[in-house]
Amino acid sequence: MQTQEIQDTTLRTLANFVIEERCAAFLETEYLDCKRRLLDSFACGLAAFHQPACVQTRDLAIMHGGTGYSTLLGTHVRTNVEMAAFANGFLVRYLDGADTYPGGGGHPSDCWAGLLALSEHLQLSTEQLFRSAKVAYSVFHNLFVSAQLRNKGVDNAFYVTVGTAAGCAFLLGLDLKQTANAISMAVVPNISLAVARTGSLSTWKAGASANASRNGVFAAQLSAAGIQGPAMPFEGIRGLWDLTGPFKLESFDLGPSSLPRMQRAHMKQFLCDYHSQTPVLAAIQLYEQLNGESIESVQVHTYEFAHNEVASDPEKWAPNNRETADHSMPWIVAGVLISGSFGEHLFSADQLKNPIHRNLANRVVIHEDPHLTKKFPAEAPCRMSLKTYSGRYLDIEVSLPLGHPCHPMSDDQIKSKFITLTQSVIGDSAFQIFDNIWNLSPSEPVNQLISQIYLPH
Template sequence: MSSDTLARRIARYACNLSINDIPEPVIACVRRRFVDSLACILGAYGAAPVKSAIALARATPLPASTVFGTRLRTTPELAAFANGVMLRFLDYNDGYMGLEPGHPSDNITACLALAEAEGATGCELITAIVVAYEIQMRLQDAASLNKRGWDHVNYINVAMAAAASRLLKLDETSTEQAINIALSSHLTLRQVRSGTLSDWKGCSAANAARNAIFSANLAQHGMTGPAPVFEGEMGFFKQVSGAFELDVESFGNRGNGTFAILRSLTKTFPTNGELHTAVWAALDLRAQIADLDAIASIDIETSEFNCRVLADTPEKWRPSTRETADHSLPYNVARALLDGDITLDSYSPEKIADPLAIALMSNTQVSEDPELTGLFPRHLANRVRVTLKTGEEVVSEMIGGPGSLETPMSDADFERKFRRMATPHIDQAAQQRVLHFVADLQQQTDYQALFDAMFPELSAPH
């Protein structure tokens, strides 16, 4: 077996990165993404898919890894799945758009589950998270999967297998095998995000992370996987992604390149990231329109990606599920015009069935603007044009917004988001304990205090 396969080079990077190679601004970014992820988890407490995942985990008790919001401990794989479902449910966690979209924070809960089970230190956890972000985001930059009918979570197979191997302290050879097993055996179809979107839209990434941990555990015990998994005659390049180049030597470390995590984007609305600027544009227009009944038509000019993914099927124009609504460009523009915000309540059954929103969507058109496509993926731009019944037009174009590289969210922004999601479930003292824990993440050697603080007490406000 060649020692120069892409899987081997990725494995080498995962094994060799040291906490000493990671500069403080990157560690600070990990802390922010951690707080952001915890906010998303709290906001998902009680959701139906979360209840299903917890019920599955409850059937396999094991004193290894804790499920958030419960006193349950289970296997790392099942905890990674349940906690990952919580993280992803609201579509509120961070994201990144290269040639392929994705949510690198989907790896955080899986890294935490394995770190708890293995007794890993906070520094080891941080390093594993950086490894996962670096690999997933570089793969997202390298090749589009969705255009070929495959889902972005296939890149989690690689990133999380490498991060899990790091936490299990596997060597380069075994880490390569973990990647081989994870990628070859757990490919996900793009149908997960097409048509009417189901519960699985928010579970697919958690499942990829779970499978990656399982693959690393197999490699730890000597299992080998199909190789070369990328370059082989029946491998990933020829069957899934098409050929691409990945310069692993340029990955972030002390001597080369910058760390990809610094390019990840965060969300101010609990919805698809590529349509955030359309929401901002709609909010801008709402302030200029005295009477929404005066709207004759809405034209949304956007990128090729948004046309193809967020306004592509009849279901996006008449959503019936939360998962479809939060990936519908016309619905989110209509809802922002009606309510002046996008919140968790924007995707309630009552809001989705709202005749006023349906009426606005029926008078909406979505079209590609090649100039906006040209800005993509560096800028996730949208333009909203409203024509009033008088014939007057009002237009708003947004190139970026809060959470973008140009206007990143601050520590105070992340704290506000966390407290907003936390307040219905845990009291102020518990919130403070969580924030202090994350602030000292490098010094942590045990994670029980975090899970205790995230447990919803009966005395918490509701």
């Protein structure tokens, strides 16, 4: 776009918000919440460090990333900004344990990889990184709740690209026109298809998010270099609205009594899809009541979105890879009822072939309950009942998972999750790394934050 006036009202609203955030107050509570979200993302990424697909993307970044200033998480290797964003984004998303906006919003934590890579490259401070994360989460969430693009077949990775581009425009200090160009170049070439998360899932489930973060960084860099995007990416002829229909953004000013957009992202206790969080809790409690009895059948009542997302495809009852299994309510429920706990053991190659696990999964029936559907997304309810071969019936209902905004994780619980996920990878240094990052001052450079996370190879 060549004129100073931005005629696309949606684009103008987004670009104005980014510019206004440069002068906005950044509260201590916002700084702390960013630390919580970043540490949670680091935990999920480090836990996935040795997963084959994550090794492949890291090797790709090392091979083709050239030289640069952006660190590959868990190493002392530096590469260019785009490849660091992709490889680190793949790590964070792979085990599906970071925060989410339920109901089709996807994972705003996917923006961190791009923001980290660029802020380290620019030698910026931790506070500048965190302020950019506030921008990214806000743009991401506003687009999600306003546009609801999942219903149009557009994947939630789209929100990652636009949110990351907005956050990176903030980091680069772009002016209004440049910021609008960055967002335009994030929107136009990055309409990601929701097929990435249907049926039998692939490693692109993580790749879509990593690619989105990388593309958001690149869009901002293009604008900084003087490249211009289409003037009407949302509202113009053949723009986004022609595909999705029109939508109007919410006001970015939520008011002092409203929950900030970052805090509206639900954190996860368990590393699997969000809609299986309460079923896991229900299954753990039922297991404790079984006293070793064998299960004849399991009935799970859930809300419509959960049923559609993780319990409607036949592949969910016989997953052939981790990507499908961690998005399968029947598989997860069966595994927890067998072992009494949730963990990576549910998704190992051997477990996916386990006849006992497969047999019980086939006896898990998932029902969409209209009464529970009305409660979502204010709650994530699950009612579960089972019958043993001795004729005993057990049932339970769980409404809120740990990490829900109405049932948030405490700082001690966030630390416990970090230690649990990373100790097997980085040893007892996990405690020191958590404390070091938790105690970082706002003025500390970003490279000080990320360089201390190193895995001996």
